[in-house]
Amino acid sequence: MESFEKLLKKSTQVHGHICAGQVIGVRMCLLALSLINIDDPKGADRKKLYVIVEIDRCATDAIQSVTGCSLGKRSMKWLDYGVMAATFVNLETSKAVRITALEESREASKKYCAEIVDKYQRQLEAYKIMKEDELFRIQNVKAIIPEENMPGRPLKRVQCESCNDWVQDRRDLLVDGKILCKQCVEGRYYTEIL
Ligand SMILES: [Zn+2]
Numbered sequence: 152m153e154s155f156e157k158l159l160k161k162s163t164q165v166h167g168h169i170c171a172g173q174v175i176g177v178r179m180c181l182l183a184l185s186l187i188n189i190d191d192p193k194g195a196d197r198k199k200l201y202v203i204v205e206i207d208r209c210a211t212d213a214i215q216s217v218t219g220c221s222l223g224k225r226s227m228k229w230l231d232y233g234v235m236a237a238t239f240v241n242l243e244t245s246k247a248v249r250i251t252a253l254e255e256s257r258e259a260s261k262k263y264c265a266e267i268v269d270k271y272q273r274q275l276e277a278y279k280i281m282k283e284d285e286l287f288r289i290q291n292v293k294a295i296i297p298e299e300n301m302p303g304r305p306l307k308r309v310q311c312e313s314c315n316d317w318v319q320d321r322r323d324l325l326v327d328g329k330i331l332c333k334q335c336v337e338g339r340y341y342t343e344i345l
């Protein structure tokens with residue numbers, strides 16, 4: 152693995168700014184990857200790693216930057232739970248850890264870098280040096296990853312009988328004998344302007 156400083160620099164470039172989330176995200180990855188025995192996430196181990204993130208905030212960009220996992224490669228899955236946690240899976244061994252950033256670390260950061268007045272700046276610097284158990288909760292888990300969420304070619308591709316959109320990866324629904332896309336069943340996130 153590259154050094155913490157190098158990885159932080161890269162993730163800051165990808166993300167667009169340095170922030171506490173970048174520090175947390177990079178440290179979370181280093182911890183998780185060592186626990187599931189991934190040494191070279193973007194090279195020799197790139198097909199072995201799968202990450203499930205539970206929030207779409209700053210640290211998620213750091214996780215993508217360090218692991219090389221992404222939505223487009225389907226090696227990263229985003230679950231919209233609003234929780235600062237991620238599960239890292241070694242697909243070869245099935246070893247997986249869920250790491251949660253502790254809310255208590257905000258308070259604990261006050262013990263460090265007392266000379267820095269600005270709260271966010273102090274947190275950022277403190278998170279670089281705080282102990283892992285002050286920052287994170289670690290759970291050994293068995294991750295449940297549906298076959299249709301794995302990288303590789305789509306397992307299924309069907310056309311919605313209502314709107315004609317093509318639906319991949321078993322996201323279609325069968326309602327009263329009709330194959331439908333989710334938006335035709337559950338409602339749309341947009342309204343069309345005619
Ligand atoms: Zn940020």
Ligand SMILES: [Zn+2]
Pocket residue numbers: 311312313314315316331332333334335
């Ligand atoms: Zn449809």
